[in-house]
Amino acid sequence: MKAKIQVVLCKCCTEMPALLNMERLQRLAAESNNVLSVLTVDAVCDGKDLAAVVTDAKDKEIDRAVVLACHKKDISPALFKAYKRAGVNEFLVELVNIREEVVLPHTNMPEKAQAKAEAKLKGALARSVMLSPLERQTEEMKTRNVVIIGAGVSGQAAALEASKTGVHTILLEKTGKTIKAPGVIVTHGQLLGASGYGGNYQLKIKAGEKVEELGAAAVVIATGGGWTTLKGSLAKAVRDALPLYKFYEQMQAGSAPKSPVIIVDTPDPAGKTLKVQDYAWDDTLETAIELKKKLPETQVFVVFQEMRAFGLSELAYKEAAELGVKFVRYDTAGTPKIDSKNPTTMSVKDLAQGEILNIKFGTLVFASIPPNQDNKAIADALRIPMSVDGAIRRGSIQRWPVSTPRPGIFVCGSALFPKAKDVAEAEGMAAGAMAGEFVKRGRIEFGGIVAQVTQEKCSACLTCIRTCPYEAPFIGTASKAEIRVQACQGCGMCVGICPSKAIELHNYTDDQIMEETRVLLGGDF
Amino acid sequence: MKQVLVIGGGPAGLTATKSLVDRGAEVVLVEKKESLGGMARELTCKGLVECRNCGVCFAIDRANDVLRERNAEVHLLSEVMSVQKSDHGYSVKIKTSPRYVTEDCIGCGKCVVECPVEGKAIFPPTGNGQPRIHWIERGKCLHFKKAKCEKCSSVCPTKAVDYEDRARNVIRNVGAIIYATGIDPIDACEMSRLGCGVLDDVVSSVDAERILNETGKLVRPSDGKAPKKIAVMQCVGSRSVKTGVEYCSKFCCKYATKISQLLLDIDPEINLDFYFVDLRTLYEPQDEFKAWAKAKKTVKLIRTMPAVVSPGKDGKLLVRAATENDLEITETEYDLVILSVGMRPAGANSELGKSLGIAADQTGFAPGGPELEGKGVFVCGAVTEPMDIEETASRAVAAASKIYHMKEEGA
Numbered sequence: 011m012k013a014k015i016q017v018v019l020c021k022c023c024t025e026m027p028a029l030l031n032m033e034r035l036q037r038l039a040a041e042s043n044n045v046l047s048v049l050t051v052d053a054v055c056d057g058k059d060l061a062a063v064v065t066d067a068k069d070k071e072i073d074r075a076v077v078l079a080c081h082k083k084d085i086s087p088a089l090f091k092a093y094k095r096a097g098v099n100e101f102l103v104e105l106v107n108i109r110e111e112v113v114l115p116h117t118n119m120p121e122k123a124q125a126k127a128e129a130k131l132k133g134a135l136a137r138s139v140m141l142s143p144l145e146r147q148t149e150e151m152k153t154r155n156v157v158i159i160g161a162g163v164s165g166q167a168a169a170l171e172a173s174k175t176g177v178h179t180i181l182l183e184k185t186g187k188t189i190k191a192p193g194v195i196v197t198h199g200q201l202l203g204a205s206g207y208g209g210n211y212q213l214k215i216k217a218g219e220k221v222e223e224l225g226a227a228a229v230v231i232a233t234g235g236g237w238t239t240l241k242g243s244l245a246k247a248v249r250d251a252l253p254l255y256k257f258y259e260q261m262q263a264g265s266a267p268k269s270p271v272i273i274v275d276t277p278d279p280a281g282k283t284l285k286v287q288d289y290a291w292d293d294t295l296e297t298a299i300e301l302k303k304k305l306p307e308t309q310v311f312v313v314f315q316e317m318r319a320f321g322l323s324e325l326a327y328k329e330a331a332e333l334g335v336k337f338v339r340y341d342t343a344g345t346p347k348i349d350s351k352n353p354t355t356m357s358v359k360d361l362a363q364g365e366i367l368n369i370k371f372g373t374l375v376f377a378s379i380p381p382n383q384d385n386k387a388i389a390d391a392l393r394i395p396m397s398v399d400g401a402i403r404r405g406s407i408q409r410w411p412v413s414t415p416r417p418g419i420f421v422c423g424s425a426l427f428p429k430a431k432d433v434a435e436a437e438g439m440a441a442g443a444m445a446g447e448f449v450k451r452g453r454i455e456f457g458g459i460v461a462q463v464t465q466e467k468c469s470a471c472l473t474c475i476r477t478c479p480y481e482a483p484f485i486g487t488a489s490k491a492e493i494r495v496q497a498c499q500g501c502g503m504c505v506g507i508c509p510s511k512a513i514e515l516h517n518y519t520d521d522q523i524m525e526e527t528r529v530l531l532g533g534d535f
Numbered sequence: 536m537k538q539v540l541v542i543g544g545g546p547a548g549l550t551a552t553k554s555l556v557d558r559g560a561e562v563v564l565v566e567k568k569e570s571l572g573g574m575a576r577e578l579t580c581k582g583l584v585e586c587r588n589c590g591v592c593f594a595i596d597r598a599n600d601v602l603r604e605r606n607a608e609v610h611l612l613s614e615v616m617s618v619q620k621s622d623h624g625y626s627v628k629i630k631t632s633p634r635y636v637t638e639d640c641i642g643c644g645k646c647v648v649e650c651p652v653e654g655k656a657i658f659p660p661t662g663n664g665q666p667r668i669h670w671i672e673r674g675k676c677l678h679f680k681k682a683k684c685e686k687c688s689s690v691c692p693t694k695a696v697d698y699e700d701r702a703r704n705v706i707r708n709v710g711a712i713i714y715a716t717g718i719d720p721i722d723a724c725e726m727s728r729l730g731c732g733v734l735d736d737v738v739s740s741v742d743a744e745r746i747l748n749e750t751g752k753l754v755r756p757s758d759g760k761a762p763k764k765i766a767v768m769q770c771v772g773s774r775s776v777k778t779g780v781e782y783c784s785k786f787c788c789k790y791a792t793k794i795s796q797l798l799l800d801i802d803p804e805i806n807l808d809f810y811f812v813d814l815r816t817l818y819e820p821q822d823e824f825k826a827w828a829k830a831k832k833t834v835k836l837i838r839t840m841p842a843v844v845s846p847g848k849d850g851k852l853l854v855r856a857a858t859e860n861d862l863e864i865t866e867t868e869y870d871l872v873i874l875s876v877g878m879r880p881a882g883a884n885s886e887l888g889k890s891l892g893i894a895a896d897q898t899g900f901a902p903g904g905p906e907l908e909g910k911g912v913f914v915c916g917a918v919t920e921p922m923d924i925e926e927t928a929s930r931a932v933a934a935a936s937k938i939y940h941m942k943e944e945g946a
Binding site: 022028083084086117171174315316317318319320321322323324325328361362364397399404406407408410411412422426427429433436437439440442443444447 | 554557558586588589590592593596599603641643692774781782783784785813814815817818819820821859860898900920921922924925926928929930932933935936937940
């Protein structure tokens with residue numbers, strides 16, 4: 011069947027600022043093969059012009075179109091709807107960004123602009139002929155479950171906010187502590203494995219002793235951070251060592267700590283792994299201030315590499331210093347050390363004085379928040395990336411702040427990086443709201459530009475399965491790779507990496523790309 | 536369903552608007568300036584080689600989204616004149632100043648070239664601000680004086696200049712208000728000892744970002760040459776008793792480290808000295824930047840607050856600083872000095888804010904709170920406390936969710 015192409019020139023952009031010779035472009039389009047109609051409109055986003063485009067397309071029984079206008083994201087979605095009305099598949103509408111790629115960079119070079127516009131038009135026409143129509147499909151979500159991993163500050167906020175949207179929340183908490191939150195709460199719960207795609211995940215969870223299968227439309231990761239404890243020989247030697255939150259709880263309960271108190275940021279005073287991700291700077295300052303106010307006689311040292319008192323915490327830093335809290339800054343050259351033979355003295359090189367201090371302490375408090383140990387298992391199960399430090403990595407902020415690269419998986423709070431309580435809460439609310447909204451839609455849309463495996467060429471080497479960030483490829487019943495279209499995001503990574511060239515991306519096949527390139531370069535190459 | 540008023544078209548206001556509109560609410564967005572994007576308009580993308588997650592494009596993309604939403608009514612060059620409590624919410628009077636350029640503008644810029652006024656009277660939108668429609672400042676334009684100049688109108692290819700444009704007043708009834716007036720950068724010249732305003736080659740980080748955003752490279756303002764040795768100074772204006780900004784502005788270390796990395800990406804030969812007091816790279820491991828600096832042979836991290844920047848030999852700048860242990864004083868010559876300025880909340884103490892019950896606390900920020908939220912007034916974004924774009928966005932989504940469900944409960 012011969013292609014019937016309609017070429018639309020949008021004057022709003024192409025004539026701007028009267029740079030291009032429209033007549034030449036029109037003639038070029040009209041003289042090309044397969045072009046049935048050439049239209050010049052004032053603005054393709056305008057309703058009246060859209061109607062003209064549709065009428066023309068219907069009259070001439072057009073089946074594909076090339077539109078010379080601006081960037082895809084600037085063009086009104088109404089254009090695609092209009093073409094749909096005229097019976098043109100949306101994947102057969104080829105856009106050429108004349109405004110940003112031709113007009114704006116060449117405002118003072120009309121000849122170059124004209125040549126580029128013509129080349130781009132020819133390329134688009136060559137590509138348009140080779141495109142095939144595609145359809146997008148929808149699938150109902152099987153459940154309305156939002157599974158939230160972790161019932162800390164951010165997890166509880168997420169559960170509360172998600173439940174408001176009318177979805178069903180399931181909160182997995184590793185420990186057995188009682189939690190007040192809407193929905194089902196699974197104590198001693200853990201995520202063991204996961205499969206599926208955004209909207210229809212299948213999770214394997216451990217609830218107490220039982221292992222259960224659980225369907226989830228969306229997942230919120232709110233694992234938070236961990237706390238440091240002493241290990242090895244030091245653990246036996248140093249009696250009064252405890253994490254900051256426990257120290258704070260004891261202080262609130264009214265017990266007086268043994269003076270002097272050292273609050274230290276390092277996760278390992280034995281001196282081996284000194285990588286500090288971050289520590290609870292504002293909790294440290296708050297605790298120190300409260301302690302000093304309650305028991306002014308107590309000596310308090312804060313030993314740290316970098317005082318990261320962000321934002322208004324700076325005021326607390328100042329107040330703590332005024333109350334007589336002693337701040338000792340060290341660096342990797344003189345890290346704090348405790349000898350197990352002398353377990354009540356910490357030696358550290360204070361950079362402000364340039365001298366080694368030997369501080370005798372009564373209580374040792376750890377304020378370091380290393381990444382949660384469970385992150386790796388969760389990230390592996392859900393196939394989302396981690397940072398080098400062992401935290402969950404957020405997706406690019408270009409999308410939404412608490413999203414991950416996989417649709418339907420959100421992450422918030424200290425699972426990303428140690429955060430203050432109010433920030434963690436706000437992030438939890440945002441993640442919960444977004445997960446709720448995602449599930450409320452009830453269906454997922456997929457298909458269109460997705461990958462496809464030519465089974466005869468596939469050698470089942472598993473390279474695509476290892477490469478795909480979305481778990482789209484799998485080995486089917488024929489022992490060959492197949493693509494789970496619901497999961498495929500059309501990124502093309504498997505296409506590039508397949509050693510047998512067995513995978514192609516719809517409408518970005520080798521032939522299509524080569525043909526367009528050949529025309530753009532003006533002939534054979 | 537009642538509408539929601541969003542005051543401020545920066546990252547916070549835009550994210551909240553988009554979130555609300557996505558849920559099916561109607562939003563009236565009021566922005567004082569001529570385009571949407573807020574502070575992010577003049578900031579530069581900091582990823583030349585790889586995305587550095589600075590969040591600037593996030594704000595600009597949201598501006599684009601919001602402009603295309605039917606349920607978001609955007610008022611630019613507008614101010615909220617008064618807010619009155621009515622039976623079911625608030626009655627809001629919005630005053631829009633005339634723009635004198637219609638939506639037909641395609642942003643070609645011919646009018647700006649033609650404008651005879653010194654310093655121009657017709658402007659493109661600031662930085663990356665959206666929409667890309669020009670505007671005329673009435674006070675400067677000769678058309679409104681005796682001259683009756685019509686040069687811009689005569690060259691406009693789309694006849695978008697409309698001198699008959701008038702100020703408009705509209706009244707909207709809204710159920711809730713988001714107050715997201717954002718921040719103002721601190722003027723680096725308040726710290727006069729660092730040479731701002733006196734020496735041409737001392738630029739604030741805001742200027743540096745603007746130049747990088749517009750031209751893609753940073754040159755010395757005095758002679759247009761590419762700088763070979765650059766000093767970046769942290770905590771200018773922040774953590775200072777003199778400027779009254781005693782808090783830490785939270786995002787300066789984040790953007791300054793990213794600008795430094797960008798400058799090195801553009802020209803790997805640059806010698807860069809990074810003066811800082813505490814390295815507070817927000818939500819990033821503290822040793823990441825240190826490791827990067829160590830790997831680059833030409834980058835030096837110096838922990839001190841420089842004392843004075845004075846003119847040196849051959850147009851260079853002389854920076855006097857004490858060493859970290861206070862034992863010596865060093866003098867180093869630089870081609871360019873970038874001062875990383877902090878921020879102050881904008882509109883935390885405005886008349887409008889007071890009429891809504893929003894008042895600044897002793898830190899200068901207006902934190903809002905449950906009491907105000909019960910009345911349907913949500914304070915959001917960096918006017919509540921120092922924060923970066925990413926945190927702002929999370930909080931805006933949270934605020935939008937709260938409002939949406941508040942409305943449902945009330946209905």
